[in-house]
Amino acid sequence: MREDESNWFSKWEEQLPSPDELMPLSQTLITPHLAVAFDITNNPVINTSPGGVATLQVQHSLQPPPPLSMPLQSPNSGEFDSSELGGGGAAGDEPARTLKRPRLVWTPQLHKRFVDAVAHLGIKNAVPKTIMQLMSVDGLTRENVASHLQKYRLYLKRMQGLSGSGGGSHASSGDAATDHLFASSPVPAHFLHQGRSNSEHFLPFVPVSALQQQQMVAVAGHPQYRHVPHFGSPSNAQFEHPFMARQPHQQQQQVHRMGTPVQNTLQSSYIEDLESGNARKVLTLFPTGND
DNA sequence: TTCTCAATAT
DNA sequence: AATATTGAGA
Secondary structure: OOOOOOOHHHHHHOOOOOHHHHHOOOOOOOOOHHHHHHHHOOOEEEEEEEOOEEEEEEOOOOOOOOOOOOOOOOOOOOOOOOOOOOOOOOOOOOOOOHHOOOEEEOOOOHHHHHHHHHHHHHHHHOOOHHHHHHHOOOOOOOHHHHHHHHHHHHOOOOOOOOHOOOOOOOOEEEOOOOOOHHHHOOOOOOHOOOOOOOOOOOOOOOOHHHOOOOOOOOOOOOOOOOOOOOOOOOHHHHHHHHHHOOOOOOOOOOOOOOOOOOOOOOOOEEEEEOOOOEEEEEEEEEOOOOO
């Protein structure tokens, strides 16, 4: 038999971080009891600004602890256990099922993961559910992906539009808000052209070397994207809630990982986004690949 | 059911 | 500005 057709897959897997590599960037500069303190009173969180400068903020615990990162223990299909999660706030504990998740923050790394998933699934199979499964990011929902995918597609179309002709950089179609993010990851070539057959399973894929350097390579003639913030700066360590105790009880992953059952679940962390006096909770799924 | 897309909401 | 939510049609 051949060397194999699944070779690309192996390489792809290799590219993924191993469970050990997951920890380093944001773990634990924080002691368990400090973590415990989160639940009682102040919740110190780091807001990572694009410059790599971390800002420490304090969040008054008006809100109950986030519903996510629950260690789904029993096969119970219930999303969350409503033990104490609803109780913390002021009047009225909402039905735990109706709890609102914090907004997801699509970091460049997370987006890259998204792009990788889409690339390897092939355009045809790249539907929200499948993408979500392949990404295997803890706390990521299908709707998160669907929403992102929708915007991403618009981005791709926009890109195709300005291929070749005169080339003003302004596609002022009104939409183009998240282009920075999208530009942060290289767009696999076949995304831009035409819908492919499902049989492009053997992508003429770029060598790993190319994959690993996802530096500020903006897409052809595109506005420069600022440096991706380095997360693990010694001086501005990130506090990480030990939330990630979550055991992926996730449904049987339909996506067969050929050889090694990689289990790379991203860590999730909640930060508060103080926006002009209006604070809203956001969820950041921290990247596993620092690349 | 899930997907996709446009519009709209937060 | 960036995501989420909704609603309609496939």
